[in-house]
Amino acid sequence: MKQLLIFSLLLLSTFFAWSQTPNQAAPKAPPETIAAIRPIEDSLMVILDSLAEQSSRDTLARLKYYKNDRRRELSQQLAKTLIQALKIPNSFNYPFDSIKNYITIVQPDDRSFRIFTWPLITLNYNTNNPSSSEESYQYYGAIQMNNPELKLHGLFDKSGSLASPEYETTNNDNWYGCTYYGIVTKEYNNQKFYNLFGWDGNTVRNTRKLIDVISFDEEQKPVFGAPIFAIKNEEGQIKIKNRFMLEYKKSATVNLRYDAEQDMIIYDHLAKEEVAGGAGVSDKGTSFVPDGQYYGLKFENGTWKDMGVVMRQYLNTAPVERAVLGGGRNNLNQIPPNKKQGGKTPKTKKPKRK
Numbered sequence: 001m002k003q004l005l006i007f008s009l010l011l012l013s014t015f016f017a018w019s020q021t022p023n024q025a026a027p028k029a030p031p032e033t034i035a036a037i038r039p040i041e042d043s044l045m046v047i048l049d050s051l052a053e054q055s056s057r058d059t060l061a062r063l064k065y066y067k068n069d070r071r072r073e074l075s076q077q078l079a080k081t082l083i084q085a086l087k088i089p090n091s092f093n094y095p096f097d098s099i100k101n102y103i104t105i106v107q108p109d110d111r112s113f114r115i116f117t118w119p120l121i122t123l124n125y126n127t128n129n130p131s132s133s134e135e136s137y138q139y140y141g142a143i144q145m146n147n148p149e150l151k152l153h154g155l156f157d158k159s160g161s162l163a164s165p166e167y168e169t170t171n172n173d174n175w176y177g178c179t180y181y182g183i184v185t186k187e188y189n190n191q192k193f194y195n196l197f198g199w200d201g202n203t204v205r206n207t208r209k210l211i212d213v214i215s216f217d218e219e220q221k222p223v224f225g226a227p228i229f230a231i232k233n234e235e236g237q238i239k240i241k242n243r244f245m246l247e248y249k250k251s252a253t254v255n256l257r258y259d260a261e262q263d264m265i266i267y268d269h270l271a272k273e274e275v276a277g278g279a280g281v282s283d284k285g286t287s288f289v290p291d292g293q294y295y296g297l298k299f300e301n302g303t304w305k306d307m308g309v310v311m312r313q314y315l316n317t318a319p320v321e322r323a324v325l326g327g328g329r330n331n332l333n334q335i336p337p338n339k340k341q342g343g344k345t346p347k348t349k350k351p352k353r354k
Helices: 002-016 033-061 068-086
Strands: 104-106 113-124 134-145 152-156 179-188 190-201 204-216 220-224 230-231 236-240 246-247 255-257 262-276 285-300 303-310
Touching: 002 246, 033 068, 068 113, 068 134, 068 152, 104 179, 113 179, 190 255, 204 236, 246 262, 262 303
Parallel strands: 230 303
Antiparallel strands: 104 113, 113 134, 134 152, 179 190, 190 204, 204 220, 204 246, 230 236, 246 285, 255 262, 262 285, 285 303
């Protein structure tokens, strides 16, 4: 259960850092719906337990006989069982509370739809050199529309085939797979843009966080990505992107969230960290880690505009995931509270000279 437990802890730390105006109280599912879905929800938990047991066995065996096929089979079984539950009338109002630590569920304030997402972690094990084994993530998901009759859009992860995901528009058949941990709705010219905040384990060395955008066409089919992110590059030039993405060192903790008080997206600015090459490697590589500055994006006239630095914090070391169960800033991946600032950027404190 080790791998699934670690994922759940990281996911929970991301949820706790999320800040937005809470949804209004959602209608409750009628008793007959609850009675019909609850046994299926129990079946979902059995499948999740089997998936966790498979992860535990693989981890204890040092992944030498990694059962990728078995785990795919379990994940597909999970999808089929979930669809079985969603087919029950009034299922949209059923919360699925017992599986939320493993399957993320997000929905906008208008409750027009909700999205279920979960990961499948696989490994290409190198028997000759175990340390070079490659970890990969595949994601599953579905969009349930808030209709009297079930209307479901399956999500098919095609991340590996997207050459430039930051600049591409896709549909549910060519989805950039990730687990969604938050959603913010913005409207411009009578069109709603649902901004999805996602986490992607990516590779054994790097992790990604991203903001994708989902809208719906005239046939109510989902469209992912929109040219609404005006981001400055290192030279100060503005690039219009369909997705906003941060890629960073696996051990680093990176914040990407919406702050309702400031009505702004806040995120850790990343900088290159030089790392020494491994044994037999002469060149030095680089990874990206937080540099202590927080940047912001503000939604104006239909575009998320790059506001540059909105907050600074001096750190002796880069935040790391291993402190997730400890105290302090690293614990919940949170931005320090902006106390009594009235939404204004706090003054920068200079480090003391020794």
